[in-house]
Amino acid sequence: MCRLRGEALGRSRFRGALSTNSLHDFSDYVIGRNGPAAKGFVDQDAMSCRVFFNLGTELVPGHADDTATLQLKPTxxxxxxxxxxxxxxxxxxxxxxxxxxxxxxxxxxxxxxxxxxxxxxxxxxxxxxxxxxxxxxxxxxxxxxxxxxxxxxxxxxxxxxxxxxxxxxxxxxxxxxxxxxxxxxxxxxxxxxxxxxxxxEEQQREEIAQEFKGVLAKEVGGSAILTLGSFNPGN
Known part of the structure; x- marks a missing residue:
């Protein structure tokens, strides 16, 4: 389909995938996006979190291709x-x-x-x-x-x-x-x-995982709804 003269060229919507090991940078990015529909999934065993900014709902599903992923690395x-x-x-x-x-x-x-x-x-x-x-x-x-x-x-x-x-x-x-x-x-x-x-050992590993979720929730604030677990949006 041909574009009309003067019509802006570019994406019809924003999408992307941030990946970082920095909790601070991840939190700043999520807060900066300020998406009211953002949903995050916290995998405590993997010490990771993935936020979807356009996941949508069952009635109005989103594309789920605008994400931010945090993967903490051990010191x-x-x-x-x-x-x-x-x-x-x-x-x-x-x-x-x-x-x-x-x-x-x-x-x-x-x-x-x-x-x-x-x-x-x-x-x-x-x-x-x-x-x-x-x-x-x-x-x-x-x-x-x-x-x-x-x-x-x-x-x-x-x-x-x-x-x-x-x-x-x-x-x-x-x-x-x-x-x-x-x-x-x-x-x-x-x-x-x-x-x-x-x-x-096992108790301390659990405590670290719980601390991770607590710190993440505090850093992200109300910029994303966090849920324990992992999520695959499928095709």
Whole structure:
């Protein structure tokens, strides 16, 4: 169809797809659009949100091709935490990890007393395995009983840290949190290994997801109706 002379050339409607990892920029964009019909879907497991500005309704469906998508990325520190938790570490590996992140770390001993990070790193590097054997021998008229019990323990010249407390922001835009790693020493091999266990991992992951929704709702305000879940507009 030919356009009349003087008729403006361009799209008949606005459409586009913003994608960002910044919660602040995402919120500014949604607020700036100021669409009264905007609807957002928050996927807490994926730490993401997608807002449709022209989704429409069942009676008057929209094109659903004008969107803004937020996908939060974990901070480098939170990535380091998730990579470490639950994985056996050599003395060298854990000590170097502690050196890399020492500004965000505090350490406590088995009595919950604070240790300096320098002291905690030295203790991890100086772990040795001590083995002792206890044997008994009993003879009777018709039998001879022998028993052997080997005891293996890990020791260090310095006080070993029982826990590490990692003070970090998991995702940009969320609050500072303390993550606790409980350390256990495995002595089954010639050299000791250490296994950091993330205390209350599932609960903290849920808390982070809930915080994400709360912060997002506060930032976006009334510029979009937010719903938990994901949504596929189909074809």
């Amino acid at each position: 480098a520190a939170y990535k380091a935490l998730r990579a470490l938790a639950g994985e056996p570490q050599t003395q060298k590996e854990l000590a170097e990890w502690m050196e890399d992140w020492h500004p965000q770390l505090t350490a406590t001993d088995s009595e919950d007393k604070t240790l300096s990070i320098v002291q905690a790193i030295a203790a991890v590097r100086n772990i040795t395995i001590k083995a002792s054997a206890e044997r008994s021998h009993t003879e009777g008229n018709f039998s001879t009983n022998r028993s052997s019990m080997d005891a293996i323990e890990a020791a260090s010249q310095d006080t070993l840290p029982a826990a590490l407390h990692f003070n970090i922001v998991p995702y940009d835009g969320l609050a500072l949190r303390v993550f606790t790693l409980r350390l256990s020493v495995l002595t089954g091999a010639d050299k000791p290994t250490l296994k950091p266990r993330w205390v209350g």
